[in-house]
Amino acid sequence: PPVKEQPIDPASMEQRIVVGFSQLGSESDWRKANSRSIQEAAKEAGIRLLFENAEQSQEKQFEAIRGFIDKKVDVIAVSPVIESGWEPILQEAKLAGIPIILADRAVKVSDPSLYVTTIGSDFFEEGRKAGKYLLDKLRNEPGPIGIVELQGTAGSSPTIERGSGFRDIIGERGDLVIQRAEPADFTVEQGRETMRAFLQEMGSDIRVLFAHNDDMAIGAIEAIEEYGLRPGEDIVIISVDGTRKAFELMVEGKINCIVECNPLLGPILMQAVREIMEGRTLPKRIVPQESVFTEGVAEKEAANRQY
Ligand code: GYE
Numbered sequence: 001p002p003v004k005e006q007p008i009d010p011a012s013m014e015q016r017i018v019v020g021f022s023q024l025g026s027e028s029d030w031r032k033a034n035s036r037s038i039q040e041a042a043k044e045a046g047i048r049l050l051f052e053n054a055e056q057s058q059e060k061q062f063e064a065i066r067g068f069i070d071k072k073v074d075v076i077a078v079s080p081v082i083e084s085g086w087e088p089i090l091q092e093a094k095l096a097g098i099p100i101i102l103a104d105r106a107v108k109v110s111d112p113s114l115y116v117t118t119i120g121s122d123f124f125e126e127g128r129k130a131g132k133y134l135l136d137k138l139r140n141e142p143g144p145i146g147i148v149e150l151q152g153t154a155g156s157s158p159t160i161e162r163g164s165g166f167r168d169i170i171g172e173r174g175d176l177v178i179q180r181a182e183p184a185d186f187t188v189e190q191g192r193e194t195m196r197a198f199l200q201e202m203g204s205d206i207r208v209l210f211a212h213n214d215d216m217a218i219g220a221i222e223a224i225e226e227y228g229l230r231p232g233e234d235i236v237i238i239s240v241d242g243t244r245k246a247f248e249l250m251v252e253g254k255i256n257c258i259v260e261c262n263p264l265l266g267p268i269l270m271q272a273v274r275e276i277m278e279g280r281t282l283p284k285r286i287v288p289q290e291s292v293f294t295e296g297v298a299e300k301e302a303a304n305r306q307y
């Protein structure tokens with residue numbers, strides 16, 4: 001009998017672009033929203049995404065990248081868990097002729113030709129925004145004023161940059177004193193534990209908490225309430241990211257200021273992949289638009305949050 005001819009689907013004829021993405025982990029709500037955004041944007045763009053979660057291990061990120069090189073993907077995207085140590089693996093990708101996009105966090109390398117572009121926030125500016133809010137909030141309050149800082153992952157670019165941006169601004173007033181600064185890995189649990197320890201040590205001498213992300217602020221709020229102080233009143237709380245949960249706490253008056261950091265990088269990343277495939281030149285740095293939110297707008301904004 002005659003062989004029936006299959007109709008040809010033009011989409012299947014097209015070579016699909018393959019992107020390998022090494023995500024650093026799933027430590028926070030920000031990160032989960034970031035992973036979702038990248039997965040959805042790939043689907044939307046018809047790009048095949050190989051997704052690997054490194055669970056905070058740089059070593060696992062190296063393995064994932066080597067795997068992508070073996071599979072000869074078109075582009076490799078990576079969210080680097082820490083800033084240092086990337087030169088050799090990026091060299092391997094370069095030798096294989098595979099372009100690298102850094103997503104979210106940055107790296108420290110002496111040769112900028114090892115990656116095409118960094119798509120992510122200006123963390124130094126975020127730290128400055130937090131500092132500016134604090135100067136304004138306490139403008140009529142006499143010093144010395146005790147501050148504690150919950151830092152993110154030690155050695156990660158948002159931790160380093162947010163910390164120095166914050167210091168850059170609060171240095172304008174000599175009586176704002178950072179009493180303690182500890183890494184708490186961007187998680188609720190470590191935020192809670194570390195804040196407990198701060199309170200044990202310094203109790204009501206703590207007037208301000210600067211948390212490098214919402215998850216740690218949420219954990220710290222639990223510790224503060226457990227200790228018998230009022231978050232947002234006795235202790236001024238400034239956080240970074242802008243998750244729905246944090247906005248809800250700001251509506252309750254328990255967080256005073258949220259510096260926005262946008263995790264929805266998927267569409268920009270896929271656009272960059274397409275442009276690379278078309279041979280276009282990209283800017284070395286692509287920064288999304290971000291705002292600062294304070295108590296007055298909490299209610300209105302909480303409803304708009306996508307993550
Ligand atoms: O602020 C934090 C996440 O790298 C900007 O990592 C990101 C940070 C974000 O775990 O919530």
